[in-house]
Amino acid sequence: MSTSKGQLEKDLHAAMKARDELTTATLRMALTSVKNAEVAGKVARELSDEEVEKVLAKEAKKRREAAEAFADAGRAESAAQELAEEQVLLRYLPQPLGEDELAVLVDQTITEGGFSGMGQMGQAMKAVQAKVAGRADGKIVSTLVRAKLGA
Incomplete structure (x- = not known):
């Protein structure tokens, strides 16, 4: 198992014990995306750490874009939820370049x-x-x- 995926699972269990609903839901979604990527294609395989990071980056981008769409539609609460989920995902990605x-x-x-x-x-x-x-x-x-x- 890649260390990134293992860390996600470990943090999911910790969030579940702490009853942190936001982190739990976000990490479940992230792990589902990783597992979907693993079984995509002809043969199921385990993703490398770099591939897991790409999946997480894609999910974070989805959250950012959804937050913008919600904000444009005047749904501030939904936009805030999406941005909070993005922040959880950004913990697992390398620092962006300035x-x-x-x-x-x-x-x-x-x-x-x-x-x-x-x-x-x-x-x-x-x-x-x-x-x-x-x-x-x-x-x-x-x-x-x-x-x-x-x-």
Whole structure:
């Protein structure tokens, strides 16, 4: 069992004992998503820690987007619930890169790869995303890469 999945299960049991309903519900949802990812495809397999983090990042993004939709619809209580669930999930993800760190990483990757011009946007994005490894929003990364290549 991956250490990330094991930690989720351990924390779920602790939350259940503490009668923490928010954490219990969120971790159950997260573990269900992980298990669904494990059985997706032709053969069931166990996810690595990186794959578990990707599943959790996807779930956190879903919560953030749902919170925005609820807030736009004037449902503040539901938006707050979604944001609280996102905060629980963020405990299990690596710290996101700051804007300055991300800008430096984009500059280094583009310089190292020798990318120039918008024609190499896809190749540059692939190289940057490999180094970012889910620690930054793809839209922000895309904006920075586009600005750097367009300059």
